[in-house]
Amino acid sequence: MYLTQDQLNQIRQSIEKQRREILEKLNERNDEAYEPEIRGDEADIANSEGIVLTMERLQSRDLRLLQKLDEAAHWMEDDDFGICESCGEEIGFKRLLARPAARQCIECKQNEEQRERGYYHPRPRRPRRDITNDEDDE
Ligand SMILES: [Zn+2]
Structure with a gap:
């Protein structure tokens, strides 16, 4: 274990904070349950379905992150x-x-993302991204 007790405490607080934020967000969405308008032409209906799908995707992304935090x-x-878990x-x-x-460490994460996008080049390395600007799940 290379982390100090103080660092562990900070990480634990960060986990709790992110969990709370997700739970609040999920509760808000449930409160304003979306009711698609069924009148209107087909374009409207297609559009409402699109909104529902988007919200379901957002929700499952949050639930996935929640599980990861747990x-x-x-x-x-x-x-x-x-x-x-990849390089130790x-x-x-x-x-x-x-x-x-x-x-995963930032390097393995980036390598994996590059592989997923189909342009994995182990060398030369791309410049490190600022981790605070990293918008994906991890
Ligand atoms: Zn690694």
Whole structure:
């Protein structure tokens, strides 16, 4: 375990904060349950269906992140917390604080994203992104 107790506490708080934010967001969406207008022409109907689909996608993205946060909270109990599941290197305190659900170090994450987009080039490395601007799940 390369993280100090103080760092672990901060990460735990970050997990709790993100969990609360997601739960609040999900509750808000449930409160304003969306009712599609069934009158109108086909274009309107197609549009309403599009909105419902988008909201479902957003919701499942949140639920996925929520599950990852729960796993991270559980993972914190283990000695190998904060170790990249791909390369075994330390994920690092700063990244874990910003992305407590992360299971990979920033390099492995970026390599994986590049592979997914179909242009994986292990060398030369792209410049590191600022982790606070990283918009995806992790
Ligand atoms: Zn790694």
